[in-house]
Amino acid sequence: MGATIRDVARAAGVSPSTVSRALAGSAVVSPATTERVRRAAAGLGYEPNPVARGLITGRTGNLGMIVPDLANPFFPGVVKGVQARAREAGYAVFVADTDEDPLLEARLARRLARQVDALVLCSPRLSEEELLALAGDVTLVLLNRRAGAVPAITADNAGGTRRAIAHLAALGHRRVGLAAGPATSWSNAERAAGLRAAAAESGVDLAELGGYAPTFEGGVAAADVVLAAGVSAVVAYNDVMALGLVSRFAARGAAVPGRISVVGCDDIPQAVMATPALTTIAVPKERIGRAGVDLVLSLLGHPGASGPPVRELDTQLLVRGSTGPAAATERPRKRAHQ
Amino acid sequence: MGATIRDVARAAGVSPSTVSRALAGSAVVSPATTERVRRAAAGLGYEPNPVARGLITGRTGNLGMIVPDLANPFFPGVVKGVQARAREAGYAVFVADTDEDPLLEARLARRLARQVDALVLCSPRLSEEELLALAGDVTLVLLNRRAGAVPAITADNAGGTRRAIAHLAALGHRRVGLAAGPATSWSNAERAAGLRAAAAESGVDLAELGGYAPTFEGGVAAADVVLAAGVSAVVAYNDVMALGLVSRFAARGAAVPGRISVVGCDDIPQAVMATPALTTIAVPKERIGRAGVDLVLSLLGHPGASGPPVRELDTQLLVRGSTGPAAATERPRKRAHQ
DNA sequence: ACCGGGATCACAAACGATTGCAAGCCTGTC
DNA sequence: GACAGGCTTGCAATCGTTTGTGATCCCGGT
Numbered sequence: 001m002g003a004t005i006r007d008v009a010r011a012a013g014v015s016p017s018t019v020s021r022a023l024a025g026s027a028v029v030s031p032a033t034t035e036r037v038r039r040a041a042a043g044l045g046y047e048p049n050p051v052a053r054g055l056i057t058g059r060t061g062n063l064g065m066i067v068p069d070l071a072n073p074f075f076p077g078v079v080k081g082v083q084a085r086a087r088e089a090g091y092a093v094f095v096a097d098t099d100e101d102p103l104l105e106a107r108l109a110r111r112l113a114r115q116v117d118a119l120v121l122c123s124p125r126l127s128e129e130e131l132l133a134l135a136g137d138v139t140l141v142l143l144n145r146r147a148g149a150v151p152a153i154t155a156d157n158a159g160g161t162r163r164a165i166a167h168l169a170a171l172g173h174r175r176v177g178l179a180a181g182p183a184t185s186w187s188n189a190e191r192a193a194g195l196r197a198a199a200a201e202s203g204v205d206l207a208e209l210g211g212y213a214p215t216f217e218g219g220v221a222a223a224d225v226v227l228a229a230g231v232s233a234v235v236a237y238n239d240v241m242a243l244g245l246v247s248r249f250a251a252r253g254a255a256v257p258g259r260i261s262v263v264g265c266d267d268i269p270q271a272v273m274a275t276p277a278l279t280t281i282a283v284p285k286e287r288i289g290r291a292g293v294d295l296v297l298s299l300l301g302h303p304g305a306s307g308p309p310v311r312e313l314d315t316q317l318l319v320r321g322s323t324g325p326a327a328a329t330e331r332p333r334k335r336a337h338q
Numbered sequence: 339m340g341a342t343i344r345d346v347a348r349a350a351g352v353s354p355s356t357v358s359r360a361l362a363g364s365a366v367v368s369p370a371t372t373e374r375v376r377r378a379a380a381g382l383g384y385e386p387n388p389v390a391r392g393l394i395t396g397r398t399g400n401l402g403m404i405v406p407d408l409a410n411p412f413f414p415g416v417v418k419g420v421q422a423r424a425r426e427a428g429y430a431v432f433v434a435d436t437d438e439d440p441l442l443e444a445r446l447a448r449r450l451a452r453q454v455d456a457l458v459l460c461s462p463r464l465s466e467e468e469l470l471a472l473a474g475d476v477t478l479v480l481l482n483r484r485a486g487a488v489p490a491i492t493a494d495n496a497g498g499t500r501r502a503i504a505h506l507a508a509l510g511h512r513r514v515g516l517a518a519g520p521a522t523s524w525s526n527a528e529r530a531a532g533l534r535a536a537a538a539e540s541g542v543d544l545a546e547l548g549g550y551a552p553t554f555e556g557g558v559a560a561a562d563v564v565l566a567a568g569v570s571a572v573v574a575y576n577d578v579m580a581l582g583l584v585s586r587f588a589a590r591g592a593a594v595p596g597r598i599s600v601v602g603c604d605d606i607p608q609a610v611m612a613t614p615a616l617t618t619i620a621v622p623k624e625r626i627g628r629a630g631v632d633l634v635l636s637l638l639g640h641p642g643a644s645g646p647p648v649r650e651l652d653t654q655l656l657v658r659g660s661t662g663p664a665a666a667t668e669r670p671r672k673r674a675h676q
Numbered sequence: 677a678c679c680g681g682g683a684t685c686a687c688a689a690a691c692g693a694t695t696g697c698a699a700g701c702c703t704g705t706c
Numbered sequence: 707g708a709c710a711g712g713c714t715t716g717c718a719a720t721c722g723t724t725t726g727t728g729a730t731c732c733c734g735g736t
Binding site (some may be wrong): 354390 | 723
């Protein structure tokens with residue numbers, strides 16, 4: 001189909017090697033020849049075949065990215081950050097979705113590994129051992145996950161949850177629930193731990209409920225359990241679940257934030273669109289993506305790109321309409337343990 | 339890093355070509371040798387390098403998919419359909435997002451073209467000429483778009499809009515607005531045309547407003563213009579815009595559906611989560627994706643896969659809470675033209 | 677004993693690019 | 707006028723795999 005380097009060479013009256021050098025901008029080829037080659041290449045619409053080039057150079061110029069679920073609005077945010085930064089650096093990004101399936105994640109990772117220069121795994125559901133094994137075979141960067149010494153970008157979940165608890169405590173909440181996400185999620189464990197620590201510090205009673213699917217339906221499913229747990233506020237594993245909680249609360253006639261306050265996590269676009277707007281622990285999605293690519297670049301030995309192998313980005317508590325003062329009549333009915 | 343075919347050949351005491359044939363299951367190599375090669379390959383953890391193989395066979399075993407905006411909840415639905423069907427057929431899918439930029443779309447398409455066996459373009463923003471040119475260079479399937487004889491899967495926009503208008507007319511609406519999407523969008527043109535035709539048939543007055551960005555903000559921006567257009571109902575280019583409309587209507591004190599009815603398009607997950615739940619023209623997102631891959635497979639000459647080069651899938655009107663009877667006091671104030 | 681022929685396998689040429697090395701030309705200086 | 711040396715350019719090997727073609731071996735038939 002497309003023109004090959006030989007066609008260009010013939011058209012320009014030079015050898016293929018000269019074409020290669022001219023197009024690569026090598027200084028050893030004369031300006032006149034370079035121009036002639038450029039013109040010939042443009043005339044034929046020639047573009048170097050990336051797979052042929054990749055075969056000899058060992059680099060493909062593209063990055064692989066794997067996410068658990070593109071339908072979860074959190075991930076497109078990260079993807080966009082990755083794509084934007086990668087584009088700036090001349091890399092193309094191949095995204096794959098695993099439907100939250102660890103097995104599929106492993107297969108996709110191995111499949112992608114040979115076709116990309118590096119792999120960016122966002123919130124991987126894989127076990128730590130598998131992650132470490134994978135890191136041995138391919139340049140790997142983790143997003144929202146730590147595993148041994150594998151380069152990673154994470155968000156300050158501990159700080160975020162601490163601020164959320166402080167916010168709720170200041171509003172008079174003495175007992176708050178946690179609608180936890182999937183057990184295989186590292187972020188979930190992090191957030192739960194942060195919440196536990198912060199609650200203990202602030203003298204707040206924490207009821208851990210879960211783990212639910214990190215979806216709207218998961219939030220809906222959690223809502224009734226939350227209402228029965230005798231809490232005046234609930235922190236959801238993520239915004240999508242929080243939205244599910246709010247929806248079910250409305251159906252049950254439990255006013256938000258009158259009867260119960262809701263705090264989400266991530267700050268997805270829908271959080272501010274909802275009514276009431278969702279108070280949430282904002283995670284810098286795009287920045288995580290960009291930082292991940294920066295890390296990849298430094299790992300790949302790019303000039304001008306370097307930094308620590310693991311970075312933690314700040315989170316932010318965005319106080320919006322879904323949190324308010326604890327109802328005066330509210331008092332714990334029973335203690336829930338897990 | 340990984341073992342090459344030569345390593346396996348040496349280990350098995352045969353030539354590389356025999357290894358290739360043995361692993362491919364060719365009948366010309368003896369069962370004994372095949373077994374020996376198999377064992378050697380397994381021992382070395384050998385896996386054929388896909389890029390080297392791709393160089394000579396011309397097939398890579400992966401599909402490229404390009405979407406305008408992954409953050410628009412419509413697209414992940416289609417992506418999931420594509421990935422699911424592709425996976426069944428043994429193909430991997432590389433997804434790229436163009437941020438609604440036609441220029442970027444063209445560049446990404448050309449970049450991907452050489453690394454995949456076929457390209458699936460979802461709602462491409464490219465001009466028809468560029469699309470046709472691209473179709474000449476690579477196996478191409480269009481989703482939500484027609485361009486000449488390029489194989490394509492679309493939804494029955496005309497039928498959907500007709501049902502929407504019939505629904506609104508039955509509710510007593512005599513004048514409805516259209517909050518149009520981007521002018522570069524083929525679906526937008528299709529839906530506008532369908533709406534025009536259906537409105538004319540039903541004796542409904544149509545006010546075409548637009549084109550807005552197909553985003554929540556676009557819907558918000560359209561809302562005030564819609565309210566000023568003297569309509570009792572509005573059909574939005576898509577659900578995301580419809581959500582923006584509803585949000586701004588609420589802020590302006592215009593009750594939905596009391597003062598104004600809203601119809602969306604696509605049936606994204608958020609449509610049913612919103613309050614009121616969104617009446618919408620449901621587009622079968624996953625099915626479009628799957629059908630697109632089926633088309634690719636038949637184009638690639640896969641056995642057992644074939645069908646017409648263009649297919650139109652059914653749409654469905656989902657009546658939910660955002661549409662209701664026209665207010666009795668409502669009457670046109672002025673006619674808007676475009 | 678010789679030969680035809682099927683069954684196996686090895687050799688080598690691709691695929692399209694990059695890159696070390698050698699060869700060519702030109703110019704300047706002795 | 708010859709030679710040294712710098713600047714350009716071409717040759718050929720290479721990346722890891724597939725695949726057409728030819729070589730080898732062995733067996734049975736005549």
